[in-house]
Amino acid sequence: MYFDPTYNVQRQNMTSNITLLNPSQQDDEAIKIERGNARGRREVRRSRIPREEAKWVRSALRSALVEMEGMWENILRNRHQSLKSIFHRSKPSSPDSDSADDSSNSPKPIPQLSPIANSVVSRCSKILGMSTQELQHCFDSELPLAVKELLTYARHLLEFCSYKALHKISTNLDYLNDKEFRRLTFDMMLAWEAPSVYTLPDTPTSNKDETAGDEDEASLFYSSSTNMALQVDDKKTVGQESFSRIAPVCVPIADVVTVHNLFQALTSTSSHRLHFLVYDKYLRFLDKVIKNSKNAMAACVVNLQLSDEEIVLDVDGTIPTQPVLQHVGIAAWPGRLTLTNYALYFESLGVGVYEKAVLYDLAADMKQVIKPDLTGPLGARLFDKAVMYKSTAVAEPVYFEFPEFKANLRRDYWLDISLEILRAHKFIRKYYLKEVQKSEVLARAVFGIFRYRAVREAFRFFSSHYKTLLTFNLAETLPRGDIILETMSNSLTNLTAVSGKRDIHATVDTRRQLAVSPVAVMSLFYLGFKSKKVADICEETTVVSDIRVGEIHPLELAVKKSLQDTGKAEAAQATVDQVKVEGIDTNVAVMKELLFPVILSANRLQLLASWKDFYKSTVFLLLTCYMIIRGWIQYILPSIFVFIAIIMLWRRHFRRGRPLEAFTVTHPPNRNAVEQLLTLQEAITQFESLIQAGNIILLKLRALLLAILPQATEKVALLLVFLAVVFAFVPPKYIILVVFVECYTREMPYRKESSDRWIRRIREWWIRIPAAPVQLVKPDDSKKRK
The missing domain is CATH 1.20.58 (Methane Monooxygenase Hydroxylase; Chain G, domain 1)
Incomplete structure (x- = not known):
């Protein structure tokens, strides 16, 4: 049929x-x-x-x-x-009702987009007050042809609509608290993974039926009950690539440098796929952290006398069960520690009230050092729960202790966020950033700490990803981190400086690059952190982000190259951890097996120099002397290098990716703990003897130099003059020949007796030389007490 x-x-x-x-x-x-x-x-x-x-x-x-x-x-x-x-009474028609009916109609779908992408674009069109056809026309007319290719047209159109909508939403005050905003951004990521109608295998499930009637309230982010208003299933997850393309557009959510680490932290327990529940929880806690910071700043402005640009990042020590102790010398007292984007403040606790805060300025160039350290009562170094601060402005180091029964999580957290602010100011001084650029750098550091706090408070599990959420700390530890910072400084040169309350659009600089707005500063301003300095920059200013449709940010490229090197380093370090063995005997056995070819060659040379086989020793002596006289000795070391290189290339060509065979080492006999301690003590004693012998040689040379024994000093001086004349007038090959013949023929039967006699006389002469005196002085333990 x-x-x-x-x-x-x-x-x-x-x-x-x-x-x-x-x-x-x-x-x-x-x-x-x-x-x-x-x-x-x-x-x-x-x-x-x-x-x-x-x-x-x-x-x-x-x-x-x-x-x-x-x-x-x-x-x-x-x-x-x-x-x-x-069932409903008809109402007289009016122009207002006609316009309301027209606005309730769902936007027309774009044929090239998938259903979920059409849903996102329709919601973006309602946010922007434009139809989907007008958005598509703007995309076709404003963007270059390179991003409008057939294979990537749908994805880049989706990026264009999403970026414009996110830029407009980010000007609202409380958008992070809106669940519909969080759903919309997650749907953008889902749509980015399947933007085209040809790439989506299954049609997503539609929205649940909404209540029909005149009382239905239209959402800002969701369209009405139409075919395009798609509710994404909670089981749908987002990958790293889509998250890194959408999330950094909204500056509080993610940063270009740390977005991959943020995704790893959020998905460390979900097979590296992001669920909406995790994403929603992260944004809720991010909003909570930002509001807590604003509340803390309102409470601390009077007590700490903060400047107009300072933002309170965190406060600790307010809970009696979790105090913060400041140690100076042997004195210690509890108090409250506050970190802003410019300084650390410590308020010691007096009789029911806090005393005047002590300021530790992190913005000044005073050779400041912040690192983890040990502390304890009366200056005893017992507990690894303190942060040490040292600079030229303080007479002696100051220790901030964070007591807790579990590990040292509080200390690590305060160490990370304090170093982030300190390194941000070092970055500003290194690249001579001023005004808007300086504010933008500090704003990025502030948002990094907010994200760090949100992840830490939302997901209370031990994770090594926390510290990697801070931009400047990450650049300091990553390989090629200096290139990341240099790339960041280059991107900051395109910031648009605003004078007066005027609309500033993107301009073109001398290098043909679009100028961008200080998006981090503007995001802080719209979230409620308003200062007089940035008011002119942010009010009535067009948001021009440095993240472009269809383009990869230079910072992202620099981070990817750095992460590749990091992956190789981590893989190599994993092999190092696998081959580490315990015990002195075992490590000595492994070293002997690895150095076996060198030890074998040295033993053979020693055998030839002992003249036990007269003919082999004679042949080796004559060949070596001939090579020295002809000048071939200078080619020995290059020949060895070339020979080793040939062996390496040969092995690489014929191994063809096969795994390397394990190196076999015979395990030494097992020893108990007492025997191992005795072996360690013996090794330490031998090492101490070697150090003592070296010190004695240096002290005797000092005695000869200072003429403690005049006769010996005269002989050594004459010998040095003779050697200077020899090295000045005799060709080097003859000097090498004489030294080789003298050393090689010491054990020769014809001159063994005379060489032993000369060595004995030299040893006796060396013994008669006295050592220069040494006086040990105890250090002065008297320190300034407070």
């Missing part, structure tokens, strides 16, 4: 006839048609159709189903309007 091509014509005639019936008859006729279509589809599936005709049948059925969906939508809309006319 073959498919009848006239089926579509007959079905269209039947559809036109159905529209003339009343709603109940329309339903009955539609059900009959649907049943007939189902029978036809089953008969087509049973029939044995050739492959080419089967494709045509499937396309015809697909188009028929689309038309059937449209027919059903018209039937249900007519039925809904008839029922609504029965």
